[in-house]
Amino acid sequence: MWRHSRSDSRVIADDMEKEQNISNEVLKKKRGKRSIIKDYLIDFTANSNLHGLKYIGETNRTWIEKIFWLFMFICCVVLCSGLIRKVWIKWNESPVIVSFAENPTPVWQIPYPAVTVCFETKAMQRKFNFTEYFHLYMENKDNLTEYEQFLLEDISMVCDDHLAPANGRKFASGFDTVENIKSVSPNLTEVFFGCKWKDIPSQNCSDLFSPILTEEGLCYTFNTLGAEEMFRTENLHGDYPYLEHENTAESWSLEEGYELGTPIETYPHRGSGYGVKSGLTFLLKAKEVDLDYLCRGPVQGFKILLHNPAELPRLSQQYFRSPLSQEVVVAVKPKMMTTSEGLRPYEPTRKVFVP
Secondary structure (H helix, E strand, O other), X not given: OHHHHHHHHHHXXXXXXXXXXXXXXXXXXXXXXXXXXXXXXXXXXXXOOOOOXXXXXXXXXXXXXXXXXXXXXXHHHHHHHHHHHHHHHHHHHOOOOOOOOOOOOOHHHOOOXXXXXXXXXXXXXXXXXXXXXXXXXXXXXXXXOHHHHHHHHHHHHHOOHHHXXXXXXXXXXXXXXXXXXXXXXXXXXXXXXXXXXXXXXXXXXXXXXXXXXXXXXXXXXXXXXXXXXXXXXXXXXXXXXXXXXXXXXXXXXXXXXXXXXXXXXXXXXXXXXOOHHHOEEEEEOOOHHHOOOOOOOOXXXXXEEEEOOOOOOOOOOOOEEEEOOOOOOOOOOOOOOOOOHHHOOOOHHHOOOOO
């Protein structure tokens, strides 16, 4: 029994010694790996071109210096990361860079600008004396018939804001309102005295100009695309038409321009040269008896806007005025901006909208 116990003790002791040796070897390996990693880091910092990083691994530096340079290095990394993130966000949200390069283009490769004309007098006095009916309405609206009240309320929609009746009718049909405005507005023959396109007189200005409804009321436009080519007509209400004319852009698009082989005389019209004789000329007229100085104020004349044929005219935002008894000459210097096809795959969330 005694020998057996002694042999067991030796076996246990041997096992413990082996385990201790194994653990020592593991510790030596770990310490060896740490020392190797430490040597690599010291070697990297010593040979790095980054200013201040080599001071972290130098053995002759104090801990205060090492901590200082390590803190400065971390601050630089954080700052650079923030700037990189800021640039990335800007590129992700606005990836388009606009650059301007002058490239001469013949005038016949771009459409002639659309011209929209609006008369400042919204109601001709011979058809409806707006000033008289407005004062009668302000004294007592019972002085006017129901039709005259409705007519006054509808016309005031295209007059200055302060002339709008405070207590008008609650409901109105869009068709009736538009028809009322049209019934008292000057028609095309009452606005245009004569028209010329490329120095060729037109027998009737209706061959060049078409009526169009804007926020200024009934106006007349030249070289503008039809409503079917500018809007999704299925989403428009059918109370009244916005723009009606028979001309269609069969060989021109806003994205591609004119097709190759398109004749000079096409639609939308395009110029063939420079100067007054290569463009549009028209004479406007107004009778003094028809002028109204209340609806749009004392300044009479016409509002004119030059715009892209594929854009709906917004004369309340941009226009130039053509006073009565004066000649106005406008020189146009077009600027055409094109976009790269590489932008087409970009999502609308990145503020890139390609038709």
